[in-house]
Amino acid sequence: MKKFLYVSSMLVLLLVIRPASANVSLLIFGDSLSAGYGISQADTWVAEIERRWQQDYPEYSIINASISGDTTQGGLRRLAEVVERHQPDAVFIELGGNDGLRGFQIDSIRSNLSEMIHYLQNRDIHVALSQIEIPPNMGPRYTDQFRSLFADIAEQHNIELVPFFMLDIATDPGLMQSDGIHPNLQAQEAIADIMEPQLRAIAEQAASE
Template identity: 50%
Template sequence: MKNTLLAPLFVIFILLNTVLVQSAHASTNKQTLLILGDSLSAGYGLEVEQSWVYLLKQDWQQKYPNRQIINASISGDTTSGGLNRFKQLLNEFKPTWVLIELGGNDGLRGFQLSTIKQNLTQLVQLSQQHNAEPILAEIKIPPNYGQRYVALFIKQYHQIASEFKLDLIPFFIESVATQPDLMQNDGIHPNAKAQTQIKTYMDKHLNQAIESE
């Protein structure tokens, strides 16, 4: 009688164990996009579910079930701040791709251009050293420190992309930044109404970068 009961229980145990192993294997096979950004990607002034990153994550869950997005963006972050926490993020999430969306706060504060470029370069190199494909987001800033500073600031993104043969995503809020009804009162951050448009733009350019590998 005992042997009769143990047989089906053993089969159930084997089946459950197989399902758990397969689930764990499936999760480890996911391709991860790590977004290292500032307030433009952190959803400053918005509810989490309103931000373009959250909207993109929802889309990708349906269209690309083997992908996941980790948003490591922090409002107010700089290239040096991102660099300080980057190794830990790489070790924790082991991303397939890294979207580097930093530099805006550096530029708004007038940081030395050479320091900004050096930090961005190190972010790219660290990504590659950890077998992650870096994708660089171009950043533009207001002419607070003069046109020459702005021109050189923007040029650095193109220089880094060219040097490392990276996909460079053109400034992703440029199309909404000139429309007051799509911006928050500070004139710097897109509002909730703009997020779907930004999500569509980033979906297109990120997929182009991923498919070009």
Template identity: 40%
Template structure:
């Protein structure tokens, strides 16, 4: 990822209520296991261990007395193809009840075909659902220099996948970070990756949709 792409952000999509009940339901009474499959936005890139939004999620679950296990399987630089290639092993190893899917930014940076990104996200979502996990998809936004048409079509990929698979969708992982008045101060020197100060806002964007899924168990 280079400097001109600091606006490129992960955005998790948040679902409408009807979608929440359409996904495969985990076994009643089972302790939630949340698998996060993402890229550098979820992998604590440039942060001290424990500062990222995923570790903060663990703390929030504990504070709200929700006995859940969080597995962060995010890898900086990962693409949807990379995530798809390793997902079967992750599902077999961790047997998640929920999966947060935050991939796609690096597909755009590498100029990969939108059809491939859509197919990879679709197959990952279906595989997780077939394994009994409810899925929360991360959408991606690209900067205007990609062109209006590409920007629109790329963003639509995540909405389409969520709609076709009835997965949950959160609008924007970096809402209040990349588009806020203090955006410049919320990014690291590379102007791509959010600082530690931005991580609580990112969690606040993910939490409502994820909490709904957890409440449905």
């Protein structure tokens, strides 16, 4: 009887501590800024965070499902297959930049992002959205509408809006490729420094849900 009570107590203890120690996977669902355009996959800021987590936070894993050139429409088309393959606990959406640079309709961008978020939330997957900024090439009206779009979506769906990690990077020519759009190899560690604590907080939130 005592042995049974001991085993039962241990099972209860394991159930109590499991959420804190359970493995949590975070999927990065973005475009070239996260995919590492022009550099090796092993050198991207996502890969750098993965190395840090393997050493310091092995309970968390990060998956990079970003594709250079992707749009919100492309992301929406491929989301179900990516989720099915990786079964993430949380997803960080970093899409919209290519839409904005091409002047896509704001309502279309909004609809695509909202559908992605809705799909993930219906599957109890924690979602966070990146703010995206674009150059003012499309004019002040479009640029302002594009900028405010992301905060509106985050508020509508009650998800976290993560500040755009390129804000401080893009103003430093030493951290940018010659096209003036993509971060270079030297920028990847700096981006990892910016994003690691924010993504870890997202993983922690997913673990607690």
